[in-house]
Amino acid sequence: MIRYILNKFIFMFLSLFVLVTATFALMNAVPGSPLQSEKATTEQIQKNMEAYYGLDKPLIQQYGLYLKKLAQFDLGISMKKRFQSVNKMISQSFGYSLRLGIVSIITSVLAGCVLGIIAAMYHRKFLDNLAMVIAVIGLAIPSMVMAPLLQYLFSVKLRMFPVTGLKEPLAYVLPTIALSSVSIAFIARLIRATMIEVLHADFIKTAKAKGLGGHLIVWRHALRNSMLPVVTYLGYLAANVITGSVIIEQIFAIPGMGKFFVQCVIDRDYPLIMGTTIFYAVLLIATRFLADIAYVLVDPRIRISAGKVGG
């Protein structure tokens, strides 16, 4: 168990390192100085600024400095926004994204599980077909279609929810649905497939032979075993939510990280892009690491040998 976690931890670290290095290399591969776009600066100012950002040092030294700062959780300074620190800019916007993200993850897991369980319990019956039709539609409609659709219908036409922002609890409803619909569909299908398989397993027959009722069998015996793939999916779920939030925040005008990230990409604010990318990467890789640990907790058969669980 300890070995398994340690192993996963080393991998998490390696992945981060590769990404950090790749980010650094890419940002330095951009032709010209990142400061060039600043308006009419004299050569002296240019030199001073380069010195300020450490751009006059050799690449290796820059890299070392960059790693050192990262180790101190210092993500650098924005070049376009009056030298604001990236940390501060992230902390201003991250709160919105985090709240929306957590609400969406919980919604995805809950709704996905309910839909999937219903489908599996009524396998090949009407409710199964209905749940799966909903799931296929959910999977086929990407967030960039779902979000404006919901907004148009429920906010603009029916005026049930606020059109933009996250000021009141009601405002969470539409962004959450738009952000979770694909994940709900995915989890529902995953749960259904595993649970149907689990319900045919021998130990379910043992449980039936004990005289347990159908619901008890599903809740006590099948659900936990069917949850295993969902736990591994949690890492990807986090990634999906973050990816989706980039679009959702744009459409619903939510001042979160996603909107901020796109803005800095469009502005080509390199330190900001670097900082945000690394922040996202840490978040995602850490989630995946936590999902790996959760897997061990759900499944008592500790799978030390399995390099990657669930592919």
Place this chain on the structure above:
Amino acid sequence: MKTILDVQDLSVSFDVYGGVVQAVRGVSFSVKEGEAVAIVGESGSGKSVTAQTIMRLIATPPGKINRGSIVFDGQDLLSLSEKEMQKVRGNKIGMIFQDPMTSLNPTMTVGKQIMEGLMKHQRLSRSAAKKRAIELLSMVGIPHAESRISQYPHHFSGGMRQRVVIAIALACNPALLIADEPTTALDVTIQAQILRLMKDLQQQTKTSIILITHDLGIVADMCDRVIVMYAGQIVETGTKREIFRNPQHPYTKGLLNSLPRLDQAKDEPLVPIYGTPPDLIKPPQGCGFCSRCDEAMRICETDVPEMTAISDTQTVRCWLQHVRARPTEMDSGKGASA
């Protein structure tokens, strides 16, 4: 002795891709109190389906119970609702499955798995159920039961797991225990231990047992009576002694001949049964065994033989029992065999 289970004219079919498989075709037998009955047959003979139908564990659809009755302890199980049936399962009838590696829930401690039935049927409190579960575990021969009860199935070996499965099946002192190939998936040395255990427990608890197996060897060890099934029908029944000493059906004889015996001469070969059983999507018109039977006659192809009583306890379903079959046996010799 009182009859505890009486199965009459049971027919079960399954809808599969390609047609309807007539898995069980008119099976009748009964089990008395405290008796151990073996149902013997090769895979596909319908023996497992019969067992699972008694427990009402076959999925419907694709399965379908077409005819018959299963009277257990005065009640027809086929007329019970699912809810009523749940009160029978695990409580009055226990079941042991073939593969101990997969028949326990991997994410639940063995203790909980034993306690579940106790808490449901006997309304025991958690602590009382736990106490009883520890008793049961020691009864089935698992040492250090107090500590092992909180372990997960993967901490147990195959033989140990089968002991746990037996403990689950016997938890509520059922009147009938159905063991569906309980030793097939185990090592030979473990097989003997598990059989020994089942036999001891039967003597202690006076439970009736239906032992489903394809292995006549373990039948000799355990059972009072033997039912031989072939292609969804019972072809012969009798006491253990009758079946082993005086088999009447060519299939039973074939099964015995393919079994090595201690008193066999060194150079005497084992005789296999040639061919394969019929496809039950299109059940044969006559005797199911006739295409593989050395003694087959014309009538075997067209008419299903009736059950014929040989003695008070032995019956057989074969045309060779017919009075007219005797003379032809003499004059047809060996020439007709293709």
Place this chain on the structure above:
Amino acid sequence: MQQEINLNTASNASPDRFMKIGRDPNRAERIERKSLTAWQDIRYRLFANKLAMFGLYLMIAIVLMAIFAPLFSHYNYFSNDLDHTNQAPSFKHWFGTDDLGRDMYVRTWKGAQVSLFVGVVAALIDLFIGIVYGGIMGYFGGKVDEIMNRIAEVLYAIPYLLIVILLLVVMPPSLTTIIVAMSITGWINMAWIVRGQIMQLKNQEYALASKALGAGSFRIIFRHLIPNAMGPILVTLTLTVPGAMFTEAFLSFLGLGVQSPVASWGTMINDGVKAMTVYPWRLLFPALFLSLSMFAFNVFGDGLRDAFDPKLKK
């Protein structure tokens, strides 16, 4: 002494009906069910799956429209017509026009071309790298497998969208950039599937037999193993396409992908969202066809998987 009971059941039986005929191997080995080859079986199951077939027809229809619709229209996707901006759908402009007066019908199908192109090319690149990488991993096993697997794992943990965006920052936004960016980590899943299949297959008799006959390792991988691992590979391939289409639309939506005047469903949706309260059709058509194509590919991919994996079917 006990045969009397039988007599009535076969009372009209003449003595010759009791003539001995013995065992008949022909009767014994008779097989009642018609047997199908593996491919026939898969085809049968696929064709029987109505939803999957619907997906297939939808796919074909979208592909055909994407190829031919722009050819047979007297509009093109880039000419502005500032006198006829934001027109509602009509006989002249079937899907209406956008804010520059461009014909939405042609632009929608042009967008389909881009979307399908990205989807198919990205899937093919994934397939190629995945088969080579996964094939080597699976076939050689041992240390080679371990090291290559670790590399893949490290890459896999990096969120691919971040890589895509990073690359797009330093490379000019274009179709090529999108495809290259998607391929950097996209192949890993395919490689693992190929690896798993090969690991399973390589110890089977025919691979050993071929090896015993002196066939080289690569020959064994490509001639024997890959065709047998076709099922899961095909399924993954089909399901990669909608993913890639989504990514293209996503990037174009954010303005990081295909640039105007080339039409992409992503950019069209982005434009449509801004105008949706006034000119809803500008959102409707690209959104509808993006969803329909993703639906078609997903449903067909699912059907394919069920057809290849009969144990899920029952």
